[in-house]
Each structure stands twice: as structure tokens, then as C-alpha cells.
Amino acid sequence: MAELKAIRASILHFPNSTTSPEQDFEYFADGILVIEGERIKAIGSTADIQSEFPTLTVQDHSGKLLIPGLIDTHLHFPQTEMIASYGEQLLEWLQNYTFPTERKFANPQYAQFIADKFLNQLWSNGTTTALAYATVHQCSAESLFSAAYEKNMQLITGKVCMDRNSPEWLSDTAESAQKESAQLIEKWHNKGRLKYAITPRFAPTSTPEQLTALGELVKSYDDVYVQTHLSENKDEIEWVKALYPDSRDYLHVYEQYGLVNERTVFGHCIHLEEHTWEQLGAHQSIIAFCPRSNLFLGSGLFDIEQAQRYKVPVTLASDVGAGDSFNMLRTQGEAYKVCQLQSITLHPYKGLYMMTQGSASALGLPDIGNLNPGTMADFVLLNPSFNELSELRMQSRENTPEDTLFALSMLGDERSIQSTWIAGQPVYQQN
The missing domain is CATH 2.30.40.10 (Urease, subunit C, domain 1)
Structure with a gap:
């Protein structure tokens, strides 16, 4: 004993x-x-x-x-070092800051160095569980899994997949994305307290072929998570419409490739149509509400009342590095302000619930929260x-x-x- x-x-x-x-x-x-x-x-x-x-x-x-x-359901571990980078909205911010920074993670030693820094930042801010994006490099996910495993931490991550509209030096293919993701799943998913998330960055950076390949993985490994972005920025939404003209809406892009279920975590979800809310509620997919980054990038205000109306699970997330703090308590404070701007009251207990028991329940993790x-x-x-x-x-x-x-x-x-x-x-x- x-x-x-x-x-x-x-x-x-x-x-x-x-x-x-x-x-x-x-x-x-x-x-x-x-x-x-x-x-x-x-x-x-x-x-x-x-x-x-x-x-x-x-x-x-x-x-x-x-x-x-505390449980942080959406953040990018490679962006730790570029937090608080000045200016731009989403698409320009990715090109000018994110992609050049993520290029460094082709080096396994560098990826391990930042993984250790990243976890230290989580812990010093009270976060014990995170859903984190790695980079397109397989070794970046390996490094984060390894660091979390040493401390018996509950962590969900996955290598980012993107095979178009990204620099050549930061792209994979449909085939390599499926193969490398499968290798990571076999090695790390359910090892200790670790879980895997299939991670297309967002619809504009994946071809239909890549989304098809990732959907096949969801069928093969039915207890893995999916994490991606949805309707964060109005220019992004128009871009998705141009790339996927036959899709009913942004969510339908992911639906038609089998990437939407109760273990799918969508970052942001700011600009949604009524039928999209209905579908999210039907799937019981999870929204990661990222108030700090939504304000920082000028993306918009998340409508928590619509989520409640359609019974869509909502969790809180820092979205580092567009989010400018690892601290989830302060993220709760920013969520309160976002709600205030819409004449919505966010009770302190509701905020705490969305980053403890509420997140654990949404994610199907009974041992935490x-x-x-x-x-x-x-x-x-x-x-x-x-x-x-x-x-x-x-x-x-x-x-x-x-x-x-x-x-x-x-x-x-x-x-x-x-x-x-x-x-x-x-x-x-x-x-």
C-alpha cells in the first residue's frame, strides 16, 4: 500500500x-x-x-x-517561443510567424527542448491536461509524447497534417500523413495516460485526398481524437468555400471525410450558421472556446448561448501562441469579457467547469476533471x-x-x- x-x-x-x-x-x-x-x-x-x-x-x-x-483543450506547443508576436490576423499571422517557427521542429533535439519548456509553462500555470498540436514533423509529436510520459501526464497530441497551401518545407502528403500518423498511434495512443489526435491543421491546408486518408484512420482507430479548426476567421471561411465549393458549409468539409464525431475538438467556431450549430449538436462534437486568441487576432466573439441552445459541449482553451498566456484562470477572465460584450453572464463556476469537469466529460475522460x-x-x-x-x-x-x-x-x-x-x-x- x-x-x-x-x-x-x-x-x-x-x-x-x-x-x-x-x-x-x-x-x-x-x-x-x-x-x-x-x-x-x-x-x-x-x-x-x-x-x-x-x-x-x-x-x-x-x-x-x-x-x-486545469484542462486546456486547444493550443500549439511549437508556438511557445513565438507567443506575443505583434500584428496581423489569422492567415497573415500563419505565414509571417507560425510557419517559419514550426520549420525548426524538423530537428528532434530542438523539438525536445521546446517540449520541455512547453510542459513547464503548463504546469507553472496549473494545467495538468492539454490537447496540443505538434508540427508536420513526426519527431515533434514524439518529443511531446515522450516528455509527458515521463511525468505520467494526461496528454493528447498529434502531428499536424497539411499537403497544400503551406511552404514546401512544411508540407507532407496524403500518404505520408496517414502513414506517420498511424505509426504514432501504434506507438503512443493509450500508452500510459497518452492519447492521439488526428490533426489536419484546417481544411485549407489539406487536399481532399489527405482528408480521405485521415478519415480512413478514424475508421481504423475508433477511439482516437480528431482536432482541427473551424470558422475562426471570415477570410478563412471564404477561402474554404472556394476550395470546397461542393460542401454545404465549413463543417461539411470535415463531415464528408468522416472526421466529425463525439471525439472531434473544433477550435474557435465563431462564425457559424444555424444548420452548422444543429449538426455540431447532433454529432456532440466539442468546441474549444479560445477567447484570448480570438481577441488577439481580431477574429470575433464566440456565442456561448448558441452552443447551449444546441447542446454543444464547450470547453476553454488558451490557443497559445495566438493566445497570449498559458494561464487558464486568466483565459476564464477573458471568456467572461467576451460574454460581457454580448450581454451574456458567465458565472465563475461555469468558467471553472469548462476547464475541469466539463472538459473531462466532453472528452470522455472519467479519471480527471x-x-x-x-x-x-x-x-x-x-x-x-x-x-x-x-x-x-x-x-x-x-x-x-x-x-x-x-x-x-x-x-x-x-x-x-x-x-x-x-x-x-x-x-x-x-x-
């Missing part, structure tokens, strides 16, 4: 899938989380846990807030009073957990992350 570890703090999580996270949460103002090996052994009030485990040694972090590990006994011990310890200003804010009133969470979504950064734990082990601790 593994030695028990225990952490005392305020504890907040969502034990179950829900459409009403504002009501369906569990909160212990003074609680203890007990860890046995990789998994959570028990959770409860301090009085109850101390009664059940009278000899338990407890790390006391009273005044801190313990939440499940909450703090229920038996699940993996992936969690984050937050310090609400991490600097002078936040301390002043926390002392200004009697704070409820939702008020604390909201303040962190506006003021928080990596300084508010006290520690991040994956599979019962700390992978990041504040100095």
Missing part, C-alpha cells in the same frame, strides 16, 4: 457532469484531500477526514484554494493572496469561493499557482 499524503485547504470541484455548475458543486471551506499513490483516496471536511484517518500527517495550506487540475475518490490525483493549489494587490482584494470583504475564483480570473497569473500535482506527485511548486 502506498503511503498516504494529505493536503488541507479550501476545496472546490464539480463531482459530476452537470448543466448547472452554479448549483452542482462541492465545496469545503476547511477540507482535506487524501492521496494514495497516483489516485485520490478521500475528500471531505477536516473534521471528518481527521476522524476517519486519525494518524494522518497533513500538509497545512489553510487559506489556499485546491481545485482539479474532479476530485472524487478513485480518480487520478491531478490538482492545483491556488494562492488567492499572491501579491500586495490580490491580498488587499481578498481582505476587502468576506470572500465567497465564487468571488475568490472570479478575482483570480482577473488578477491571477503563475504567481497565484502554489503548486501543481500530476498523478499524486508535485510537478511544480512555487519557490
Whole structure:
């Protein structure tokens, strides 16, 4: 039997899938989380846990807030180094910044160097699970899988596939995309806590032949994910119409090649027609809401009410490097502002749900997203009073957990992350 570890703090999580996270949460103002090996052994009030485990040694972090590990459902690990690059909208930004940066990842040593930096950035910002894009190079996905496997991390990634409208030095073919993706699936999918995502960058950079080949992979490996982009930018949408004139809409391009199901994660989904919303709801495909990058690139405002109307699962994502921060708490804050601009209220618990239990439920990952006994011990310890200003804010009133969470979504950064734990082990601790 593994030695028990225990952490005392305020504890907040969502034990179950829900459409009403504002009501369906569990909160212990003074609680203890007990860890046995990789998994959570028990959770409860301090009085109850101390009664059940009278000899338990407890790390006391009273005044801190313990939440499940954060889940980032859309970001690009090769773009770590080009974050906060000035100017341009989507298509120009890809040509001027993204493609030249991704060229470097043909070098396996460089890919491994950035993979390690990337994971450190995730952990220092409280993210314990990510759906990440690699580059067109097979070795880039290998490097990220390898780094995550060492820490027993839940990670989903895949090599990007694009065989047109990209530089020759950053392109594959329909055949090589299928072959290399299959090799990666065979080696890494379901190894430890790793999962594979078939990853066409977006419709304009794949020929019908390549999308056909990738659709064949989805049929052959029916539990892999698919990740791509959908309706991020109006110029992009017009480009798709020109390239695929026989498709009913942007989503139909992916549908006709067998790439749309309940494990497909679409980044953005800003400019959608009514029938597209209907189809997304019918497929139960997942939307990654990327407020920071949508604002940064001037792409538009995501309509969360339409998603709710059509019962489309919505998750939160940083979209680094067009997203200008790895911090998911601040991403939640930007989601709040995007909703405010549309006269929509985003409750702090709804924001937290979309990057914990909501994401885990949408992705079909029962072992993460909450703090229920038996699940993996992936969690984050937050310090609400991490600097002078936040301390002043926390002392200004009697704070409820939702008020604390909201303040962190506006003021928080990596300084508010006290520690991040994956599979019962700390992978990041504040100095």
C-alpha cells in the first residue's frame, strides 16, 4: 500500500457532469484531500477526514484554494517561443510567424527542448491536461509524447497534417500523413495516460485526398481524437468555400471525410450558421472556446448561448501562441469579457467547469476533471493572496469561493499557482 499524503485547504470541484455548475458543486471551506499513490483516496471536511484517518500527517495550506487540475483543450506547443508576436490576423499571422517557427521542429533535439519548456509553462500555470498540436514533423509529436510520459501526464497530441497551401518545407502528403500518423498511434495512443489526435491543421491546408486518408484512420482507430479548426476567421471561411465549393458549409468539409464525431475538438467556431450549430449538436462534437486568441487576432466573439441552445459541449482553451498566456484562470477572465460584450453572464463556476469537469466529460475522460475518490490525483493549489494587490482584494470583504475564483480570473497569473500535482506527485511548486 502506498503511503498516504494529505493536503488541507479550501476545496472546490464539480463531482459530476452537470448543466448547472452554479448549483452542482462541492465545496469545503476547511477540507482535506487524501492521496494514495497516483489516485485520490478521500475528500471531505477536516473534521471528518481527521476522524476517519486519525494518524494522518497533513500538509497545512489553510487559506489556499485546491481545485482539479486545469484542462486546456486547444493550443500549439511549437508556438511557445513565438507567443506575443505583434500584428496581423489569422492567415497573415500563419505565414509571417507560425510557419517559419514550426520549420525548426524538423530537428528532434530542438523539438525536445521546446517540449520541455512547453510542459513547464503548463504546469507553472496549473494545467495538468492539454490537447496540443505538434508540427508536420513526426519527431515533434514524439518529443511531446515522450516528455509527458515521463511525468505520467494526461496528454493528447498529434502531428499536424497539411499537403497544400503551406511552404514546401512544411508540407507532407496524403500518404505520408496517414502513414506517420498511424505509426504514432501504434506507438503512443493509450500508452500510459497518452492519447492521439488526428490533426489536419484546417481544411485549407489539406487536399481532399489527405482528408480521405485521415478519415480512413478514424475508421481504423475508433477511439482516437480528431482536432482541427473551424470558422475562426471570415477570410478563412471564404477561402474554404472556394476550395470546397461542393460542401454545404465549413463543417461539411470535415463531415464528408468522416472526421466529425463525439471525439472531434473544433477550435474557435465563431462564425457559424444555424444548420452548422444543429449538426455540431447532433454529432456532440466539442468546441474549444479560445477567447484570448480570438481577441488577439481580431477574429470575433464566440456565442456561448448558441452552443447551449444546441447542446454543444464547450470547453476553454488558451490557443497559445495566438493566445497570449498559458494561464487558464486568466483565459476564464477573458471568456467572461467576451460574454460581457454580448450581454451574456458567465458565472465563475461555469468558467471553472469548462476547464475541469466539463472538459473531462466532453472528452470522455472519467479519471480527471474532479476530485472524487478513485480518480487520478491531478490538482492545483491556488494562492488567492499572491501579491500586495490580490491580498488587499481578498481582505476587502468576506470572500465567497465564487468571488475568490472570479478575482483570480482577473488578477491571477503563475504567481497565484502554489503548486501543481500530476498523478499524486508535485510537478511544480512555487519557490
